[in-house]
Amino acid sequence: MALIEDDDMGCYGMQVTKHGLPAVWVSAVAMVDIDGRVLMAQRPEGKSLAGLWEFPGGKVEEGETPEATLVRELHEELGVDISESCLAPFTFASHSYDDFHLFMPLYLCRVWKGEPHGKEGQKLKWVYPHKMVELPMPAADVPLIAMLRDFLS
């Protein structure tokens, strides 16, 4: 007998939290350079949370693993190629915005091919974790800063 019935699971991407918010799964990565700096990208005008600095990544599409999302997103957004085997699970964010609940695994990656550049016009910045508090970031990301600082410094 299945431990969890299909009806209990709901359709992928249609889950709701107890507060009635739709669950949105986003996969994100802290790309770490040789100096221990992390690549941050600024959300462009016209998007939600515009102007805030975020970890590269994006929404997990139906049928995708979070690792596959990052391989796709980093290629599309930054023009870099990564291998799934170079993605180390690090931590996650779980945060209720007004209209959805974000679940966001955060990976670490130290190896990639190519020089990251904002293919969609987004600004990029390499930031030491102890300087991240100075950057405006999405609310979901704020608890992740201390974890990166502790781990990387």
Ligand SMILES: Nc1nc2c([nH]c(=O)n2[C@H]2C[C@H](O)[C@@H](COP(=O)(O)OP(=O)(O)OP(=O)(O)O)O2)c(=O)[nH]1
């Ligand atoms: N990539 C990324 N997204 C984040 C982070 N923190 C955070 O709250 N988010 C949110 C912003 C977006 O609502 C969502 C990512 O969506 P997305 O980047 O794939 O798509 P999008 O800009 O078109 O999103 P949207 O305008 O439809 O909200 O996750 C982060 O560190 N990295």
